[in-house]
Amino acid sequence: VHDDNVGILHVMADERRLISGASDGTARLWDMNTGEALLIMQQPGNATAGVMISPDEQYAVLFNASSSYQGTHVWRLDPPQEIGVFQYPDSSPIGISADSKHMLIWSVRDEENIQVRFWDFAAREFVDSVRVDVSGRVMFNPQDLSLTTVSNTGRMERQNLGTGDVTTRPVVY
DSSP states (O other): OOOOOOOEEEEESSSSSSEEEEEEEEEEEEEEOOEEEEEEEEOOHHHHHHEOOTTSSSSSEEOTTGGGGGOOOEEEETTTTEEEOOOOOOOEEEOOOOSSSEEEEEEESSTTTTEEEEEEETTTEEEEEEEEEEEEEEETTTTTTTTEEEEESSEEEETTTTTTTEEEEEEOO
């Protein structure tokens, strides 16, 4: 039913629905019992390479992993509606908070001003941001809203995005 290669499949926790994404610029929500397409999520010019589902399964964040310039599309699944589209400089999703209230997204305003911005699903707007060091690897923990970065300069930093607390340690290679 997709017009091109399927790149993602994600079975929802209820085990009755499935999201598929393809190079044809669409992602689809399926009823696995009937085979019926419940929703076709358009992403013009964007091959769907990844999907993030909010823990409450009310939102789907669809993105192309190879190029943030092509955009990130945010859909509410029930009732179905596209509620956000992000392109550079706000376009690479990091994760969704455990309470399903916020999506964290990279924002690259310039080389010196790299931030993680908090986008509120209900309000449909950015509500906060924090500057981060992204010279190495980054991991997001949705349970405690923390970002851990290990930089190429030999420093590990754990930043609690909710409280602003930062813990820094040297990395021994």
